[in-house]
Amino acid sequence: MIPCALLLLALLSASLQAEEVCLLFSGEERGYLEPCGCAKPLMGGIAKRHTFLKSLSEPWLSVSLGDLAGHGGSTFSIQRQDELKAETLVQALKIMNYSVHNLGEMDLDMGLEVLAYLFPPDSVPLLSSNIRVANPFIEVVPYKIHRVKTLRIGFLGILSPALLGTPPAGVEIISPTEALQPLIKELKDKVDVLVLLSHASMEESLKLARDFPEFQLIASGHRADHPVVVKEGKTWVFTPGIKGKHLVLYRYNPDNPLEVEGAIETVTLNERFKDSAPMLQVLDSYQERLREENLLLRVEKFPLPGQTSYVGSSACSPCHPAVSQHWGSTLHATAYETLLKAGRASDPECVACHVVGLNYVSGFQSQDISPDLTGVGCEACHGPGSLHIAECGMQGVERGIPNSEFRIPHSGRYGKVSPEGCKGCHDPEHSPTFQFESYLEKIKHPMEVPKN
Numbered sequence: 001m002i003p004c005a006l007l008l009l010a011l012l013s014a015s016l017q018a019e020e021v022c023l024l025f026s027g028e029e030r031g032y033l034e035p036c037g038c039a040k041p042l043m044g045g046i047a048k049r050h051t052f053l054k055s056l057s058e059p060w061l062s063v064s065l066g067d068l069a070g071h072g073g074s075t076f077s078i079q080r081q082d083e084l085k086a087e088t089l090v091q092a093l094k095i096m097n098y099s100v101h102n103l104g105e106m107d108l109d110m111g112l113e114v115l116a117y118l119f120p121p122d123s124v125p126l127l128s129s130n131i132r133v134a135n136p137f138i139e140v141v142p143y144k145i146h147r148v149k150t151l152r153i154g155f156l157g158i159l160s161p162a163l164l165g166t167p168p169a170g171v172e173i174i175s176p177t178e179a180l181q182p183l184i185k186e187l188k189d190k191v192d193v194l195v196l197l198s199h200a201s202m203e204e205s206l207k208l209a210r211d212f213p214e215f216q217l218i219a220s221g222h223r224a225d226h227p228v229v230v231k232e233g234k235t236w237v238f239t240p241g242i243k244g245k246h247l248v249l250y251r252y253n254p255d256n257p258l259e260v261e262g263a264i265e266t267v268t269l270n271e272r273f274k275d276s277a278p279m280l281q282v283l284d285s286y287q288e289r290l291r292e293e294n295l296l297l298r299v300e301k302f303p304l305p306g307q308t309s310y311v312g313s314s315a316c317s318p319c320h321p322a323v324s325q326h327w328g329s330t331l332h333a334t335a336y337e338t339l340l341k342a343g344r345a346s347d348p349e350c351v352a353c354h355v356v357g358l359n360y361v362s363g364f365q366s367q368d369i370s371p372d373l374t375g376v377g378c379e380a381c382h383g384p385g386s387l388h389i390a391e392c393g394m395q396g397v398e399r400g401i402p403n404s405e406f407r408i409p410h411s412g413r414y415g416k417v418s419p420e421g422c423k424g425c426h427d428p429e430h431s432p433t434f435q436f437e438s439y440l441e442k443i444k445h446p447m448e449v450p451k452n
């Protein structure tokens with residue numbers, strides 16, 4: 001038997017629980033669809049985010065802080081890949097029932113035409129209180145009111161003028177203070193909770209919190225690597241950090257007099273959260289589009305300095321048989337197979353570090369065209385080898401010695417490898433445990449035994 005008083009308490013808290021609502025904030029997306037899998041722990045990604053959202057028991061509402069994708073890259077393939085990522089993210093935000101997307105400078109940088117395509121009328125609403133867009137195909141709303149149960153939540157959004165250079169044609173920027181004043185007045189009596197989505201630096205967001213104490217929440221989002229939560233007066237000012245690796249949750253219970261300011265918590269989307277099946281499908285179709293559009297073959301190729309070019313790893317083996325055999329046993333040799341297994345072998349962003357010379361003339365193009373440049377081949381560390389081979393080959397021929405048996409003293413001219421060369425791929429994001437000495441130890445070649 002459960003004592004009556006306890007039962008009553010349980011019921012009471014259950015009813016309190018039921019009235020609680022939850023707002024979810026994800027930071028700038030920046031084209032981050034999934035963790036690359038290069039290193040553990042796996043963090044973030046739309047598939048984990050979806051799983052988390054589905055696990056919430058109370059009614060919730062989620063908002064996006066802007067910047068879907070963009071590198072400011074000027075080459076066709078990068079721009080196109082950013083567009084495809086942005087499209088994939090909008091699709092994901094829709095599936096996750098997002099309530100608004102606050103306009104970021106990267107969103108505007110994609111161009112109004114692309115923006116209109118990404119956000120058709122039935123899509124996630126685009127919010128900005130201080131950016132006016134004169135384009136009949138794009139609707140940017142200055143505020144948005146959402147209801148969760150009985151609670152009315154008003155969202156305003158700003159983009160810091162400091163983040164935009166000269167605005168693109170058809171875009172007008174108003175100072176955030178000027179834009180917010182009349183809107184706050186208009187909304188004050190219409191909503192229970194007033195939220196500002198602030199695409200600005202944390203300092204600027206804190207200043208807005210001091211200038212406008214009417215906001216209960218200010219979600220700040222611009223280039224903050226990690227989540228931060230602070231209280232400025234009675235306003236929570238916070239950022240979830242970039243790339244959706246973390247979320248900030250605001251829980252509020254209007255019926256609980258002890259919790260007038262609500263509670264804030266940060267959730268890290270780590271490996272505790274499984275990938276959701278619908279999002280895995282979204283990611284698969286993104287990869288499918290990269291394949292269909294053949295983005296790998298459309299990567300811009302820069303010329304190599306001098307007359308040299310890539311020749312492929314098997315061209316080295318006749319003269320460096322022991323080194324070549326050893327290399328074949330390292331994971332560098334099979335780095336492209338790793339991508340094939342992961343289903344990411346057509347994604348230029350992955351391929352760049354898992355092959356030789358993707359961004360250069362005579363470098364990797366595709367597995368069919370350049371099978372000998374797959375994986376982290378000899379020339380990924382030593383540089384293009386055609387001149388070296390010509391030089392060694394010629395000298396052997398001149399002296400009547402077959403190439404494979406000819407040895408010259410170390411000239412020190414070709415193929416010097418520095419720690420910096422490794423770090424081009426082993427950067428902190430993709431190889432956080434990288435240390436030159438200990439890593440080199442694992443892949444160090446045997447000495448070639450001279451034949452004579």
Ligand code: HEC
Nearest residue numbers: 330331332334335338353354376380421422425439440442
């Ligand atoms: C072109 C990009 C690239 C460069 C340059 C590069 N690596 Fe790697 N490295 C990779 C990739 C990709 C993997 C993972 C391969 C896999 O598991 O499929 C890797 C894996 C490794 C591993 C684990 C391999 C094993 O067999 O256990 C070590 C150790 C390593 N790299 C050391 C180095 C060192 C030292 C350098 C510089 C001298 C270097 N790498 C340069 C891309 C690179």
Ligand code: HEC
Nearest residue numbers: 036037038039338342344349350353424425426427430431
């Ligand atoms: C900046 C270079 C770089 C890029 C870009 C990159 N990788 Fe890697 N990847 C590496 C390096 C370096 C390693 C080895 C890390 C280590 O062992 O410290 C690696 C390892 C891996 C591994 C093997 C992990 C293991 O546990 O054996 C997988 C899988 C992988 N990468 C997939 C991807 C995918 C998918 C993408 C694209 C979304 C990608 N990589 C993009 C550099 C890169």
Ligand code: HEC
Nearest residue numbers: 313316320323324327332376377378381417445446447448
């Ligand atoms: C991950 C980077 C990396 C890759 C890939 C790599 N090397 Fe090296 N290689 C090095 C480094 C680093 C050194 C210098 C080692 C040292 O300083 O102790 C070296 C040294 C050498 C040397 C001079 C030392 C000797 O034994 O005479 C030769 C020759 C050589 N590599 C050939 C090759 C060939 C051939 C391949 C491909 C089959 C290859 N390397 C792949 C990093 C690499």
Ligand code: HEC
Nearest residue numbers: 316319378382385392393403407408409410411412413415
């Ligand atoms: C025609 C024969 C031949 C071919 C092919 C060849 N090499 Fe060499 N390589 C040599 C000779 C000979 C040396 C000098 C060896 C020595 O002194 O130990 C050498 C030296 C090197 C060195 C050390 C350079 C130095 O000065 O310390 C590196 C690194 C190297 N080769 C990498 C490569 C790579 C990578 C390839 C393939 C792209 C390759 N070699 C293809 C003959 C060749």
